[in-house]
Amino acid sequence: MKRLAISKKTKAILGGIAFPIVLTGLWQLFIFAGFSSARFLPPPFKVFQKFVILFSDPAYSQHIAVSLQRVMIGFFIGTLAGFLFGLLMGLSKTAEKIFAPFFHAVRQVPMIGWIPLIIMWFGMNELPRVLIISVAAFYPITLNTFSGVRNVPREYLELASVYGFKGLTLIKKIIIPAALPSIATGISLGLAMSWSVLMVAEIFIQTAFGVGTQIQKGRDRFDIALVIAGIITVGVLGYAMTVLVQKIVQAVERGRVISTEK
Amino acid sequence: MSKKFIQRLGLKDKLLAIMVPLLVLAAWQGAVSQKLCSDLILTPPLTLLNTLVELAQSGDLTLNILASLKRVMIGFLLGGTSGFVLGILMALSPFLNRIFGPLIKALQQVPEFAWMPLIIMFLGIDESAKYFFVAIGAFYPMVLNTYQGVSGVPEKYHELARVFDYKSFRYLFKVIIPSALPSIITGIRLSLGLSWMFVVGAELFGSDSGVGYLMTWGRAVFQIDLVMAGLVLVGVIGFAMNLVLEIAEKRFLLWREPVDGRPA
Numbered sequence: 026m027k028r029l030a031i032s033k034k035t036k037a038i039l040g041g042i043a044f045p046i047v048l049t050g051l052w053q054l055f056i057f058a059g060f061s062s063a064r065f066l067p068p069p070f071k072v073f074q075k076f077v078i079l080f081s082d083p084a085y086s087q088h089i090a091v092s093l094q095r096v097m098i099g100f101f102i103g104t105l106a107g108f109l110f111g112l113l114m115g116l117s118k119t120a121e122k123i124f125a126p127f128f129h130a131v132r133q134v135p136m137i138g139w140i141p142l143i144i145m146w147f148g149m150n151e152l153p154r155v156l157i158i159s160v161a162a163f164y165p166i167t168l169n170t171f172s173g174v175r176n177v178p179r180e181y182l183e184l185a186s187v188y189g190f191k192g193l194t195l196i197k198k199i200i201i202p203a204a205l206p207s208i209a210t211g212i213s214l215g216l217a218m219s220w221s222v223l224m225v226a227e228i229f230i231q232t233a234f235g236v237g238t239q240i241q242k243g244r245d246r247f248d249i250a251l252v253i254a255g256i257i258t259v260g261v262l263g264y265a266m267t268v269l270v271q272k273i274v275q276a277v278e279r280g281r282v283i284s285t286e287k
Numbered sequence: 288m289s290k291k292f293i294q295r296l297g298l299k300d301k302l303l304a305i306m307v308p309l310l311v312l313a314a315w316q317g318a319v320s321q322k323l324c325s326d327l328i329l330t331p332p333l334t335l336l337n338t339l340v341e342l343a344q345s346g347d348l349t350l351n352i353l354a355s356l357k358r359v360m361i362g363f364l365l366g367g368t369s370g371f372v373l374g375i376l377m378a379l380s381p382f383l384n385r386i387f388g389p390l391i392k393a394l395q396q397v398p399e400f401a402w403m404p405l406i407i408m409f410l411g412i413d414e415s416a417k418y419f420f421v422a423i424g425a426f427y428p429m430v431l432n433t434y435q436g437v438s439g440v441p442e443k444y445h446e447l448a449r450v451f452d453y454k455s456f457r458y459l460f461k462v463i464i465p466s467a468l469p470s471i472i473t474g475i476r477l478s479l480g481l482s483w484m485f486v487v488g489a490e491l492f493g494s495d496s497g498v499g500y501l502m503t504w505g506r507a508v509f510q511i512d513l514v515m516a517g518l519v520l521v522g523v524i525g526f527a528m529n530l531v532l533e534i535a536e537k538r539f540l541l542w543r544e545p546v547d548g549r550p551a
Contacts, residue, residue, distance in 0.1 A: 042389070043386065044390050065409075122300045122304055123304070123306070124307065125304070126304040126305075126308070127308050127311070130522075131522075133522040133525055133529075134518060135483065135525060136484070137484055137487050137488040137491065138484075138487055138502070138518050139518070140491060141502040141517070142514050142515065144506065146328065224398040225398075225400045228401075229491065229492075237401065243404065244404035244405070244408055247408065252404055252405050252408065255401070256397050257397075259397055259398060260393065261396070263398065264396040
């Protein structure tokens, strides 16, 4: 039984990496056979070499650091604003009636559509980049906080009124802990959106630093190895961030208590 | 979600809901006409309306909308169809799932816009690059939702199909696809929404027609009314596409509550 389980897992892993390896092999063969010039599609080895070169150069880490910082600032602003706005609409029916139709109408415009306008308003600098990243995080977090707060079980609210919880205590002790799973979903979605929009921000709003900028630079110099290396970097970083946030969210959810103590 | 929300509101609430946008519009118009804000920075709503009418009269509006819609349709068909087929194959064959599953998960980690420079290097900056880019956007939600739907077909249905001796195509069209339809339609909605977003992105990147082009051109000649008109068009068309699919979904899936499938 145990042996079966292990072999199954190994099989799954082998199956998972088999295709990428075959793909890499085909990629290499493709070039050996002379179907494509190395200039147009560099061999896998060249891309690996590029990685080594990039990571031994401190400038590349700096590009990564700038991107991460940019996404974190935008994500933080968007999360805070979205959380507060969602909480407000969730708590007050009047606020919902006033803001929700407007919010839903504005949300119809895809993020990318704002780029030309935002550039005209703020120019090609850091502010519009951070702004667009925070708006990307703002939508899912607002929506999920709102629905989390609205769906707090009635019993909890009854219990709270028995204990005489009001105002901030009610929000802090009952509503937020009860809405936490939904808020956490919003935060994961928001982070994914922020990371995705970071690329939009770095590619469309030109800047000297950032991983997206490096990809764009690779295109300008016709350095395909740099472009591919940049794409892989972005993918791995995005994945690492998703996993990290999932872990944090799980930890927070495990620790959440709906407390009846003041 | 927004639709259900509107139905829930009474007349008084509807007035309240209209109040805020109206107030914003009035403040916007007022701010510009009182010279609080230059009309080079913010086009007043009336001028914006005028720009849209002018665009419609000159024929530029239809031309550019049609150009964008054509790109969306071709890209969506390419990406959606391949996602649909691969999703079914992956759900029915554990072998294919083991091969493609991890690869798709890995590729999905890369934000789609990061592919843009590479696509342009390979395909040039013409139509095929735009189709391909839109297809990437349409592909992911379609493959994931089709896979989810088909692998969620209840065991009972499979057994019934065996009893009736349904095989290959009949099995696929009579059992698998109808049962997975709700999930597939969610995939189509997400997929079309992303296609629309990506076509605008592709057009902003470089093109000579389309709604995105209208906006880049407006920016280049510093005509902010064109940029804002483009923004309104992007929102309205995206909303209309979602609405059409929502209606179609209600027609086809009477038994099921529609889900909010809009991408942010």
